[in-house]
Amino acid sequence: MKYLNSINHYRALAIVFIVAIHAQFVAGLKLDTYINQFFFNVISGATLNFSFISGFVFYLVLYKRYKYSTFVKGRVNRFLKPYLFLSILPIVVSLIIMPMYWDNSNLAAYNSWFWYIISIFKYVITGAHITAYWYIPFVIIMTLMSPLHVKFIKLKFKQQLIIFGVLLIIASVVQRPYTRTFLFQAVQSTIYFTPLYVMGIMCAMHKDRIYKLLKGKDVYLLIIALGFVVLQTNNGVLGLYKNHFLAYNGVDLIVFKMVFMCLFFMVWLHRFEHVRSTIINSLANTSFAIYFLHVYVLKLILTIKNYYNLSFEGYTLLSYIVIILLMLGMSMIVAIGVNRLFPNYSFYLIGYGKKPSKDLKKN
Numbered sequence: 001m002k003y004l005n006s007i008n009h010y011r012a013l014a015i016v017f018i019v020a021i022h023a024q025f026v027a028g029l030k031l032d033t034y035i036n037q038f039f040f041n042v043i044s045g046a047t048l049n050f051s052f053i054s055g056f057v058f059y060l061v062l063y064k065r066y067k068y069s070t071f072v073k074g075r076v077n078r079f080l081k082p083y084l085f086l087s088i089l090p091i092v093v094s095l096i097i098m099p100m101y102w103d104n105s106n107l108a109a110y111n112s113w114f115w116y117i118i119s120i121f122k123y124v125i126t127g128a129h130i131t132a133y134w135y136i137p138f139v140i141i142m143t144l145m146s147p148l149h150v151k152f153i154k155l156k157f158k159q160q161l162i163i164f165g166v167l168l169i170i171a172s173v174v175q176r177p178y179t180r181t182f183l184f185q186a187v188q189s190t191i192y193f194t195p196l197y198v199m200g201i202m203c204a205m206h207k208d209r210i211y212k213l214l215k216g217k218d219v220y221l222l223i224i225a226l227g228f229v230v231l232q233t234n235n236g237v238l239g240l241y242k243n244h245f246l247a248y249n250g251v252d253l254i255v256f257k258m259v260f261m262c263l264f265f266m267v268w269l270h271r272f273e274h275v276r277s278t279i280i281n282s283l284a285n286t287s288f289a290i291y292f293l294h295v296y297v298l299k300l301i302l303t304i305k306n307y308y309n310l311s312f313e314g315y316t317l318l319s320y321i322v323i324i325l326l327m328l329g330m331s332m333i334v335a336i337g338v339n340r341l342f343p344n345y346s347f348y349l350i351g352y353g354k355k356p357s358k359d360l361k362k363n
Contacts, residue, residue: 004060004207005276006269010053012283013265015290017046019327022131022294026302027320028312037238041229044239045254047135051193052262054142055200059153060207066150075143078288082351083127083136086292090130091123101128102181128180131295137186138193145190152198153205160202167195168259172252175243188245196258203266214267221264228257282332289335289352290328297330 020043024031031037062071094101095116104118127133152160171192177185203210214221232253241252283290301323304310312319339346339353346353 004270005273006266007053007056007060008284009269009272009275009280010049010265011287012280013269014046014049014053015283015287016324016328017043017049018132018291019294019331020324021046022298023320023323023327026298026305027316027323029316029320031238034233038229038233040239041232041237041254042226045258048193048196048255048258049262049265050135051196052200052203052258052266055149055197056204056266057200058146058149058197059201059204063150063153066146068147071146072143075139077348077355078351079136079139079143081348082288082292083133084124085349086296087124087127087129087133090133091120094123094129095119122183126180126183126185131298132291133295134177134180134185134189135291138189141186141190142194142197149198149201153201157202157206160198164195164198164202167191167198168255171195171255173248174245175241175249175252178242178244182245184245192252192255195255196262199259199262203263207266210263211267211270214263218264218268221260221267225257225260225264228253228260232257283328286332286335286352289350290331292351293331293334294327297327297334301326 021040024040029036031040099119102119102122104115123129125137127135127137152163155163171194174188174191176192177188179185182188235253237253241250241254243249243252335346335350335352338350342349343353347355
């Protein structure tokens with residue numbers, strides 16, 4: 001299998017977009033102009049990039065040596081264990097400062113400990129205790145569903161295309177979960193993100209044909225994607241489309257935008273297969289750890305800002321860029337530092353580092 005440096009570049013770019021979305025809230029970047037709203041809508045839905053990349057890598061790297069038990073154990077080690085470890089502090093803090101966040105009165109009216117146990121369980125299955133952690137319960141569901149992805153790979157292309165189209169339409173209506181307190185938001189997220197995942201599989205299967213067919217045409221893919229952004233912005237929708245489960249609230253345009261955006265990045269970044277960058281490789285290699293850790297950095301910056309009553313008014317754009325760099329840089333430094341201090345446990349603690357030798361032998 002030929003190594004695709006462009007997918008490594010894509011992973012780095014994807015994590016930058018995700019951090020950029022969250023940095024906006026700290027920097028206080030006002031979304032009161034059309035340009036700012038347009039830009040925010042461009043980067044909104046960035047997590048769909050990871051869904052596409054995951055599907056792409058599943059076929060390209062994992063499928064040929066796929067074994068269900070091994071695959072599940074690998075995902076548990078890489079995602080679930082760091083998720084549980086890094087969730088301890090925010091869950092404890094949430095229980096202290098928001099003890100009634102979950103309404104457990106019907107289940108635990110006479111036992112406060114039972115109330116807390118039920119609350120902890122709800123935090124774990126939803127990821128509601130901290131920004132961005134909702135993604136991990138969804139990943140675990142996708143992991144458990146991997147036999148279906150294997151069956152999808154074995155279908156004929158026309159069958160795959162029909163399934164993808166149907167799933168895409170369903171996702172655009174279902175949208176993303178409306179609130180963090182929805183216990184089954186991981187299920188709703190699975191419905192929403194699956195189309196881009198299977199699209200990633202399809203693109204990996206037919207990558208050479210796609211590269212050849214769309215060579216030099218990547219700009220048209222970008223124009224179509226930006227067309228959806230214009231439509232969304234003109235409709236007055238800012239950021240993500242969110243909806244109550246099994247309720248109709250219009251059509252999500254972001255998921256359609258990301259179909260063309262993912263194709264654009266796949267084809268455009270293929271132009272730079274020869275480029276080798278230490279910074280890009282570091283971002284890509286630590287991308288999972290950055291995803292886990294950047295919310296801690298975000299909370300730190302926000303706490304300092306509020307404590308000292310800092311205002312970025314007048315230079316919000318500069319502060320926005322600085323905060324993005326801080327969140328990326330500090331997360332990378334922590335990830336690398338933890339890996340050096342605890343080389344045998346770093347992979348389980350933050351999702352970054354060398355796999356322990358026992359796992360390498362089994363995989």
